[in-house]
Amino acid sequence: MSPAPSGSERSHRAWAETLHAEWTKLRTLASTGWLMAGAVALTVTVSAAAVAAAAVAPGLDPAKLSLTGIQAGQAVVAILAVLAISNEYSTGMIRVTLAAMPRRHTLLAAKAALVGGLALAAGAVAVLASVLAGRLILPGRGFTLANGYQLLSLGNGPDLRAACGSVLYLALIALLSLGVATAVRDSAVATGTVLALLYLFPIVAAVVSNQHWQRHLEQIGPMTAGLYIQATVGVRALPLTPWQGLGVLALWAAGALILGGLVLRFRDA
Amino acid sequence: MTTFTRYRSPVQDGRDGFPQLLHAEWTKFRTVRGWIIGMIVAILVTAGIGVFLVAASGNVSCANESSTGSGQVRHGAAACGEPALLLGPGGEPVTDSFYFVRQPLAGNGSITVRVTSLTDPLPSANGSRQEGDSQPGLVSWSKAGIIIKQDLMQGSAYAAMMVTAGNGVRMQWNYTGDRPGLSGAVAAASPRWLRLTRDGDTITGYDSADGAHWTQVGAVQLAGLPSAVQAGLFATSPQFIEMSTSFGSGTISHSNTEATAVFDHVSRSGAWPASTWTGGAEGTAPGGAAPGGYHQAGGQFTVTGSGDIAPAIPGPGNSGVGHQPIGFFLAGTVAGLIAVLVVATMFMTAEYRRGLIRTTLAVSPRRGRVLAAKAIVIGAAAFVTGLAAAACTVIVATEMAHVHGYSMFPVPWPTELRLIAGTAALVAVAAAFTLAVGTMVRRSAAAVMTAIVTIVVPFFLAFTAAVPAFAGEWLLRITPAAAFALQQSTPQYPQVQASYTPGLGDGFFPLAPWAGFAVLCGWAALALAAAACLLRRRDA
Numbered sequence: 147m148s149p150a151p152s153g154s155e156r157s158h159r160a161w162a163e164t165l166h167a168e169w170t171k172l173r174t175l176a177s178t179g180w181l182m183a184g185a186v187a188l189t190v191t192v193s194a195a196a197v198a199a200a201a202v203a204p205g206l207d208p209a210k211l212s213l214t215g216i217q218a219g220q221a222v223v224a225i226l227a228v229l230a231i232s233n234e235y236s237t238g239m240i241r242v243t244l245a246a247m248p249r250r251h252t253l254l255a256a257k258a259a260l261v262g263g264l265a266l267a268a269g270a271v272a273v274l275a276s277v278l279a280g281r282l283i284l285p286g287r288g289f290t291l292a293n294g295y296q297l298l299s300l301g302n303g304p305d306l307r308a309a310c311g312s313v314l315y316l317a318l319i320a321l322l323s324l325g326v327a328t329a330v331r332d333s334a335v336a337t338g339t340v341l342a343l344l345y346l347f348p349i350v351a352a353v354v355s356n357q358h359w360q361r362h363l364e365q366i367g368p369m370t371a372g373l374y375i376q377a378t379v380g381v382r383a384l385p386l387t388p389w390q391g392l393g394v395l396a397l398w399a400a401g402a403l404i405l406g407g408l409v410l411r412f413r414d415a
Numbered sequence: 416m417t418t419f420t421r422y423r424s425p426v427q428d429g430r431d432g433f434p435q436l437l438h439a440e441w442t443k444f445r446t447v448r449g450w451i452i453g454m455i456v457a458i459l460v461t462a463g464i465g466v467f468l469v470a471a472s473g474n475v476s477c478a479n480e481s482s483t484g485s486g487q488v489r490h491g492a493a494a495c496g497e498p499a500l501l502l503g504p505g506g507e508p509v510t511d512s513f514y515f516v517r518q519p520l521a522g523n524g525s526i527t528v529r530v531t532s533l534t535d536p537l538p539s540a541n542g543s544r545q546e547g548d549s550q551p552g553l554v555s556w557s558k559a560g561i562i563i564k565q566d567l568m569q570g571s572a573y574a575a576m577m578v579t580a581g582n583g584v585r586m587q588w589n590y591t592g593d594r595p596g597l598s599g600a601v602a603a604a605s606p607r608w609l610r611l612t613r614d615g616d617t618i619t620g621y622d623s624a625d626g627a628h629w630t631q632v633g634a635v636q637l638a639g640l641p642s643a644v645q646a647g648l649f650a651t652s653p654q655f656i657e658m659s660t661s662f663g664s665g666t667i668s669h670s671n672t673e674a675t676a677v678f679d680h681v682s683r684s685g686a687w688p689a690s691t692w693t694g695g696a697e698g699t700a701p702g703g704a705a706p707g708g709y710h711q712a713g714g715q716f717t718v719t720g721s722g723d724i725a726p727a728i729p730g731p732g733n734s735g736v737g738h739q740p741i742g743f744f745l746a747g748t749v750a751g752l753i754a755v756l757v758v759a760t761m762f763m764t765a766e767y768r769r770g771l772i773r774t775t776l777a778v779s780p781r782r783g784r785v786l787a788a789k790a791i792v793i794g795a796a797a798f799v800t801g802l803a804a805a806a807c808t809v810i811v812a813t814e815m816a817h818v819h820g821y822s823m824f825p826v827p828w829p830t831e832l833r834l835i836a837g838t839a840a841l842v843a844v845a846a847a848f849t850l851a852v853g854t855m856v857r858r859s860a861a862a863v864m865t866a867i868v869t870i871v872v873p874f875f876l877a878f879t880a881a882v883p884a885f886a887g888e889w890l891l892r893i894t895p896a897a898a899f900a901l902q903q904s905t906p907q908y909p910q911v912q913a914s915y916t917p918g919l920g921d922g923f924f925p926l927a928p929w930a931g932f933a934v935l936c937g938w939a940a941l942a943l944a945a946a947a948c949l950l951r952r953r954d955a
Binding site for chain 2: 177188192195196199200201211214217218221222224225228229232236332333334335336337338341342345346348349350351352353354355356359
């Protein structure tokens with residue numbers, strides 16, 4: 147007779163099983179693969195188009211420029227994360243899921259881990275391809291040593307920070323989206339909310355004429371602050387340091403996940 | 416024997432005309448509380464952002480001027496403390512600064528000059544360009560010539576004949592008027608003769624290459640011109656704007672330029688009471704430019720001036736800096752639009768999710784008509800929402816600006832009307848487009864994302880200068896986001912060099928307002944046609 151498993155062992159096994167179950171759900175959805183491919187394709191296309199249209203100008207940041215596509219590709223990553231939970235609500239699957247896994251926080255944590263992991267994977271591919279595109283195309287657009295630009299290289303500290311930071315950025319966007327979707331449940335509303343949160347701050351910041359407010363909007367916007375991580379030129383002039391900026395996005399993601407967790411815990415599915 | 420009477424329902428048969436279908440779809444729309452809330456949220460968010468923008472604009476502080484976000488230089492040094500708006504005779508904001516060598520003209524008369532040279536080197540303090548450097552088009556609108564001006568008040572009526580550095584001879588009047596004359600640059604070998612004749616309110620401009628054969632360039636009426644006016648020689652040259660954009664930030668650098676023109680064969684006829692010329696800089700030259708001057712030797716005048724006589728252009732890089740037109744305060748439209756797009760998507764995808772589509776199609780088997788009815792209902796609802804949002808924003812923002820003492824860049828009322836109606840039309844057609852996308856992909860999240868990625872993201876990329884200006888302009892030509900051109904408040908003047916980009920808060924679009932709207936309509940028509948086709952072909 148085997149000894150009864152201890153409390154911590156039980157919870158460890160429950161975690162592993164939840165993770166496995168959630169992974170099976172995500173893995174077997176056709177949309178997951180398509181969305182990941184779409185995120186990579188959109189990111190790389192926009193990045194390549196941006197570098198191909200670039201012209202040398204003072205203050206232009208080649209690393210940032212070659213990662214422009216993140217700003218479009220993040221929309222697809224957000225959908226991937228939104229669907230991970232809102233699909234369950236739209237099909238009624240959530241009731242089965244919660245019956246099988248009554249620990250709701252564990253469920254959300256498992257989803258967060260998987261969605262974040264998928265975003266990291268898609269982000270790594272997209273960022274590598276974007277940096278490669280920048281490395282290949284930019285010298286032809288005049289970004290040469292003669293004009294004071296080094297070749298984009300992941301061996302270069304700031305460039306590496308921009309690239310790795312962009313991958314982390316996508317993972318945090320996925321977590322933010324998962325949190326929002328858990329809170330509002332409906333996929334269309336969640337998608338609209340997340341994308342409005344992302345794109346509204348920079349648009350309003352672009353028109354507000356008051357420098358003070360502009361700075362504040364950029365500091366608190368999840369996208370504007372998070373993308374400070376891509377800066378390699380004029381880093382000192384930024385309202386926040388790159389890692390602080392990513393920290394602001396992490397706070398947004400944490401806030402959304404906590405809100406989602408509370409709604410999941412206290413509201414009937 | 417039993418007789419059977421077939422049962423007939425006492426209820427009359429419902430008719431299945433298109434009005435009934437519309438009514439049914441309208442009932443579906445208005446009875447879902449969440450959708451109505453979504454539309455109200457759209458109005459509130461749009462107006463709320465407008466209110467925030469006015470509140471934030473009211474107190475431009477000079478302290479933060481130099482330390483700007485993302486390395487941005489948004490305002491020139493002259494921008495500090497919001498220069499007052501100068502209005503021209505038509506009520507439009509103008510810039511009016513030049514060097515004027517003048518005499519009063521008391522009644523009718525004419526003035527004729529020959530221009531032999533126009534050069535526009537940057538002042539030597541700025542080392543980026545040297546004298547004689549002939550980069551074409553740098554300040555192609557530096558100008559010099561003769562002018563008849565109502566008085567020495569800035570913004571008063573005028574008519575002028577001038578040579579320009581890159582645009583040949585022009586006749587310009589009252590800031591916005593511009594008509595081309597002889598083409599080609601002026602040089603000692605190819606001088607230009609200019610003449611202005613005043614007859615009452617009418618001023619006629621002539622040009623000539625040889626002083627013998629004259630061509631009339633234009634005749635303009637300056638209503639209410641007093642008997643005594645100021646007339647003479649002028650020279651002015653606008654700031655050279657160099658702009659670079661990258662990823663949410665941009666740099667605008669202004670360099671002052673000076674135009675120096677050489678005149679001779681100055682002749683006058685008519686009522687000129689004075690005998691000597693008076694030189695003076697009119698208006699304030701842009702940030703730190705030298706006021707200019709003139710030098711007379713024999714019959715030859717050398718006049719140097721800096722500034723511009725032209726309509727003011729809003730935007731941080733331009734002459735109307737610090738005053739934003741009402742269109743800027745509609746920036747919240749994007750947020751309202753997202754809310755409307757979510758509702759428009761669900762108006763279709765909810766049918767699939769709940770299986771209601773099967774009932775809908777059983778009741779009305781002509782599927783194209785179902786789609787048309789849905790498009791009309793959601794389009795109308797979105798139009799009303801957009802109209803309410805834009806009207807509220809314009810009214811509240813104008814009122815608040817008034818209360819806060821913030822002077823907006825004025826726009827004529829037809830433009831204001833176009834901004835409101837255009838915003839409503841933009842939201843309506845975008846909603847129909849989204850409905851079509853929803854019909855095609857059937858899934859809420861995918862449909863909302865597709866709509867936002869095609870409408871909002873291109874606008875975002877161009878508007879925040881996230882992509883280079885060139886790419887941004889193409890995005891605003893070919894994607895559905897082109898329709899945001901409806902929100903451009905002020906026209907682009909070909910005779911004014913300015914930063915006319917969509918990004919950096921300038922608010923200019925590459926397409927004309929209704930042309931941009933036509934692009935969105937084209938996309939919507941295409942999407943609706945594809946959706947109708949798929950709806951017929953596929954099982955529900």
